[in-house]
Amino acid sequence: MKSLSEIRRAELRRAAFAVLQQQGMAGATLEKVAAQAGASKGIVLHYFRNKQEVFEHAMREANAQLMESIVLRMRQARSPQERLFAIIDGNFAEHFFQPSVCQGWLSLCAAVPHDKTLARIQRVIHARMRSNLVSALKDLVAAKDIEATALGITTLIDGLWLRRSLQGERFTRREALEQMEDYVRARTGLALGLADAFRQASP
Amino acid sequence: MKSLSEIRRAELRRAAFAVLQQQGMAGATLEKVAAQAGASKGIVLHYFRNKQEVFEHAMREANAQLMESIVLRMRQARSPQERLFAIIDGNFAEHFFQPSVCQGWLSLCAAVPHDKTLARIQRVIHARMRSNLVSALKDLVAAKDIEATALGITTLIDGLWLRRSLQGERFTRREALEQMEDYVRARTGLALGLADAFRQASP
Amino acid sequence: MKSLSEIRRAELRRAAFAVLQQQGMAGATLEKVAAQAGASKGIVLHYFRNKQEVFEHAMREANAQLMESIVLRMRQARSPQERLFAIIDGNFAEHFFQPSVCQGWLSLCAAVPHDKTLARIQRVIHARMRSNLVSALKDLVAAKDIEATALGITTLIDGLWLRRSLQGERFTRREALEQMEDYVRARTGLALGLADAFRQASP
C-alpha cells in the first residue's frame, strides 16, 4: 500500500521524464514538470530537494519503465534463449522504443558525466542489465565470451537507441530489431527471431 | 589563405566544443566559451548570430576533428580492408576517444532533436560516414549485406562512444576496439587487427 | 474586493508610469520600475509577461488617472455646458497637468506607432474622449459641427500637453486653460470659465 506522498512522487517523476522527452534537458523546467503533472508550480520542490533530484528520479522512472517491459517478457521465458530474447526484445517494446522516449533517455545520459548521483544510478542500471544478460548467456556461449558478448549486446542496444533519437521515425523499430538479430546470430549462432513479427513469409 | 575572421571563428568553435566537453550543454555559457578562447564575452556574438549557431559550429568542429583522424589513416590505406580499418580506427584515435570528447559529442546529440540545424548537420555527418563505409565494404561483403553491415558498424561505434561517455576511463579504448574487431569478424569474417596494438603475445 | 495580486499589479503599473515620467521610455528599465514599487526586479515579470506589457498597463494607468479627474468633475455637472467644462477642465487638473506627467504620457504616445497593443489602447481612449465630448456638445453646437469641434478640442488638448512636456513650468497651466477657453469661445460662442480661477479682477 502506497502512501499518498509516494503516489504524488511517482506522478511527478513520470511527469519529469515526460517533459524530458518533449523538451530535452535544456527546456525542462520545474514549472513544466508541475504542469505536466497537473499540479501547481511550487509543489515539485515539496517532494524533491532540488532540480537535480527531480531528474535523478526521472532516470529511475525511465529505467523502471524499461524493466517493466523486460519483466513482462521474462515471466513467459522458459529457457535461457527465451530469457535472452526477453531482455533484448524488452528494450525495443513498441510503446517504449519511441523517438521521444529515446530522446528523453539520451538527455539523461548526456547529464550523467556532470551529476554524480545520476552516474551512480546509471551504474546500477547497467550492472543489472549486464547481470541479466550474463545469466542468460551462461548456457548459450563459451564462458570466456560471456562478458564480451553481454557488453556487446548492451552497447548495440544503446547505439540503436541513440540512432532512434537522432533519426526519429526514419530509423524504424524493424531495422533496430534486425540489427540485433543479426548481431546475436553472428556472435552466438542463435536465431532469436526478434524481427519475426515483420517477416512476411518464411522459406 | 584564411581571413582573420575565419581564424577567429575557428578558435571560437574549438573553444565551444571544448567547453561542451567539460561542462555539458547545461553548463556551456557563452561567457565560458569566450574565456576558453581567451576573448571577451561580446566577441562570440560578433561572429555568431546566437548561442544556437555557436554550438552548431561546435558540432561541425567535432566532426571535423573526427574526419581529420580518419583522413589521416585513409591516406595510407591501399585496399578496401585497409580503408575499412582506417574508418573504424579513426573513430577510436587515442586523442579523440576520450571521455570528455565523447561527452561533448553526446551533449550535442542530445540537442539534435530540438534544433533543426543541428539535425541537418547530424544527417550530413551520418550520410558521409555511411557512404565511406559502404564504399569500403563493397568488395568485402555480399551486396545485399552492405547497407545493414554499414549501419551496424556506425551504430556500434555510437554505442561504444556512449559507453565511454557514461563510464569514462572504466571503459577502455582497448575494450572498445575489441568489441569492434569481434563485431566485424562475426559479420564479415574479416580480421582487421583493430586491437592488435594491445595484444601482448601472438599465438 | 480586489485580490492581492490585483493590488500588486496596480502598484506596479503606477510605478511604471512614475518611472516613465521621470526617465522617459529610454531610461525606463524594469529594475527601476521594481525599485519605484519597492519590490525586486523579478517580481515585475511575475505579474506581467514582458516589458511591453508593463508599459501597456502604464498607459492604462495614465488614462485611469485622467478619467478619475474627469469623472470627479462630471458628477457635479448639471448641464451640457457643465459637462463640457468637466471634460476639458479634467484634462488640466492641477496635480495632473504637470510637466512630468505630460512627459510620461508623451513617451507612451511616441511608442504607440511601434506597439500594436499600445495603439489599440490609445484608440479606445481616444474614442471614449470623443464620445464624451460629442455627447456634451450635442445641445451646444450645430449638428454638422459637432464632430469637428470635438476633434478640435481633443487635438488642442494634446497640443497643450505636448507644449507642457517641451517647456515644462515655462508654459503654465493658466496659459493652457486660457487657450482652451479662447478656442471654445471662438468655435462655439460659449464661455466656460476655464481660466476664471486665475482672473484677478472682473471687468
Add this chain to the structure above:
Amino acid sequence: MKSLSEIRRAELRRAAFAVLQQQGMAGATLEKVAAQAGASKGIVLHYFRNKQEVFEHAMREANAQLMESIVLRMRQARSPQERLFAIIDGNFAEHFFQPSVCQGWLSLCAAVPHDKTLARIQRVIHARMRSNLVSALKDLVAAKDIEATALGITTLIDGLWLRRSLQGERFTRREALEQMEDYVRARTGLALGLADAFRQASP
C-alpha cells in the same frame, strides 16, 4: 561650397531622422543609421561624438526639412495673410505631413525632457516659429491677441501632428487642414483657404 565631411554629416543626419521615422527612438541604433546612409558601422561616431549628438542633429534635420517647406511658400507670399498661409500650409506639406515623419518628430519631442541640447534646439525652433507667426499676425489681429493667437496656432499644429502620429492614415491631411482653417477663422476672422484644394465646388 560644402566640404566633403559636411556632406557626409548631412547624409548621416538625414539617415538618423529616417531611422527615427521607421523605428522610433527605442529601435534607432547607430548601426541602423549607418546602414540607412549606406555606410559602414563605425563611421557614425567619426562624424559625431556620440549617439546623443547624432539625434540632436536629426532634430536639426527635421526642422530644416520643415523650414524648407515653409520658405518655399514664403517666397511667393505678398501679404501678411499670404505669409500666415505659407507658415501654416508649410507645416502640412504633402510629403512632410506623413505618419512616419510625424512619428519621427514625436520621438524626438519625447526625448527633449531628458536631453538638454535637444531642449535647447527645440526652444530655438519654437522661438523662430513664434516669431514668424507674430510677424505675420501683426497686421491681422489686435495687438493684445497676437501672442495668444500665435501660441494657439503652433499648439494646434503640434496637436494635429501628434494625432497624425497616433492615427496614421486614418487621420487625413484634409482633416488637419480643415481644423487649421476653422481655428484661424474662428480666432481671426480670416479665411486662409488652407483646405481649398479639397473643396469640390464653390457656392
Add this chain to the structure above:
DNA sequence: GATGAATGAGGGTTCATTCAT
C-alpha cells in the same frame, strides 16, 4: 578617411529556490 574587430556595460528574461499563508 574608413572599416570592422573588440570590449564591456546593461537590460530583458528565465528559473531554481525560498517563504508565507
Add this chain to the structure above:
DNA sequence: TATGAATGAACCCTCATTCAT
C-alpha cells in the same frame, strides 16, 4: 499539504563606444 508570491542569480543578447589597421 499545497499554493503561488517573491527573490535573486545567471544568461543571452544588444549596443554604444573604443581601437587598430
